[in-house]
Amino acid sequence: MKASIGGYARAESVPHALSLLGEADGVGRILAGGQSLIAALNLGVSAGDMLVDITGIETLRGATLDGDRLVIGALTRHGDIARDPLIAEHAPLLAAAAPLIAHDAIRNRGTIGGSLAHADPAAEYPACVLALDATLVLEGPAGRREVAAEDFFLGLFETARADEEILTAILIPCARPGDRHVIREAARRAGDYALAGLAVVRREGRHRIGAFGLDDRPVLCAGAMAKWDAGDVDGMIAALAKDIDPPSDTQASASYRRHLAGVLLRRIAAELGEAQ
Ligand SMILES: Cc1cc2nc3c(=O)[nH]c(=O)nc-3n(C[C@H](O)[C@H](O)[C@H](O)COP(=O)(O)OP(=O)(O)OC[C@H]3O[C@@H](n4cnc5c(N)ncnc54)[C@H](O)[C@@H]3O)c2cc1C
Incomplete structure (x- = not known):
């Protein structure tokens, strides 16, 4: 079956993505790696979505340190999580989880933000962010807010993220010696x-x-x-x-x-x- 979509737009920045979502009048849908979304659209799980492609927003990609926290951009791909030395040092749980996800083709496109927003109960990263006591950063029309991983996952494919919010980053307390x-x-x-x-x-x-x-x-x-x-x-x-x-x-x-x-x-x- 072919996906039936209502439109496609490529966002250049987070504010641009938020304005595209706002203009979509409730049918906006963020497209990241597409590894879950495109399959769902092809299955006809939803139709008429206005896809807002965020893959060009480079500021959402990669890991950095902020004091004693590791900041991972939502667009960081599974393959990069498996290979990034900063993540291996400060969040080895994620580095160990990434190779368990699917296969190379999927790991080369799928993103950590997409996995957490999708909230598949069988996925590795959601359980990891709970164990890591991580915080998820959401940006929406009303500004930026932080949600503890413990409060983020509400049910089957259901999270605390509002439709018009974008998950932009994951904040993780850095691993200490002996952890x-x-x-x-x-x-x-x-x-x-x-x-x-x-x-x-x-x-x-x-x-x-x-x-x-x-x-x-x-x-x-x-x-x-x-x-x-x-x-x-x-x-x-x-x-x-x-x-x-x-x-x-x-x-x-x-x-x-x-x-x-x-x-x-x-x-x-x-x-x-x-x-x-
Ligand atoms: C054959 C196959 C096997 C797989 N096996 C596994 C596995 O073993 N373990 C596992 O964990 N996963 C597995 N996956 C899923 C894979 O990890 C996906 O990459 C992931 O679930 C979704 O990430 P994505 O970047 O592709 O998101 P997309 O498919 O682009 O989006 C998924 C959902 O999240 C929303 N979204 C995406 N990014 C954001 C964001 N930044 N902010 C807000 N909402 C957002 C989208 O609107 C959509 O609703 C598999 C997928 C396939 C096709």
């Missing part, structure tokens, strides 16, 4: 969306766990985190099973996904020297 970042997932084949996955950040004896493929949204696993911080590894696995509400579908049942989550968490704890 550990680990991401592990179970997928049928390399490059497939994960059946279950966990992203973990350990800092000064405290743990943050982001889960993907295990609910209708990425989940910060508060119950398991509390047990882990208390050194109760068995309690942490039991708590994880309650933190998540996995779907059953043609790929796997909810109980199998829950089992996988426990196996992954125990393996990560063992890798960090905190379980056998």
Whole structure:
């Protein structure tokens, strides 16, 4: 099926993109890497959208340091996240997550902003930004606002971003010496969306766990985190099973996904020297 769109415009700057979205009268749709949007349009999930192409806005691309925070532009592609030495040093979780996403062709076009705005519950980055305690920067007609990752993901493909807002950057507390970042997932084949996955950040004896493929949204696993911080590894696995509400579908049942989550968490704890 061919996509049915209402129009296309290429934005030269964030203010220009915002004005194009405003003129689109509620049917404006941001086009970044196109790796989820174009597939959805081809499937006829929506029609008549006015596409606002932001890929030419160079200021939204790449990573920089701002004090003790890493700033990643929303248009930074998965391939660049995997290769950028600044990201490898200050947010190794994202550098480890990027190669798990799909295949080279998709990683060469897909962007971190697109992935977070799309909010697929099986995607890697949303769980990573929860584990990293990141902040998302949104710019809209009323100005700029910052939203904690914890408050951003509201449901299945649903976020706190208003239709007329653009996700412009992700702010991440830089990794400190001694921090550990680990991401592990179970997928049928390399490059497939994960059946279950966990992203973990350990800092000064405290743990943050982001889960993907295990609910209708990425989940910060508060119950398991509390047990882990208390050194109760068995309690942490039991708590994880309650933190998540996995779907059953043609790929796997909810109980199998829950089992996988426990196996992954125990393996990560063992890798960090905190379980056998
Ligand atoms: C075959 C295949 C396999 C895949 N496998 C995986 C996988 O294993 N793991 C994974 O995480 N992803 C996977 N993906 C998705 C891929 O990571 C996409 O790149 C990503 O979901 C969307 O990023 P994009 O830049 O392509 O966004 P687009 O497709 O351009 O946009 C996606 C949505 O986000 C909105 N949007 C985009 N950028 C912004 C912004 N800056 N501000 C506000 N809204 C914005 C768009 O309007 C649209 O609604 C796969 C995709 C394909 C085609």
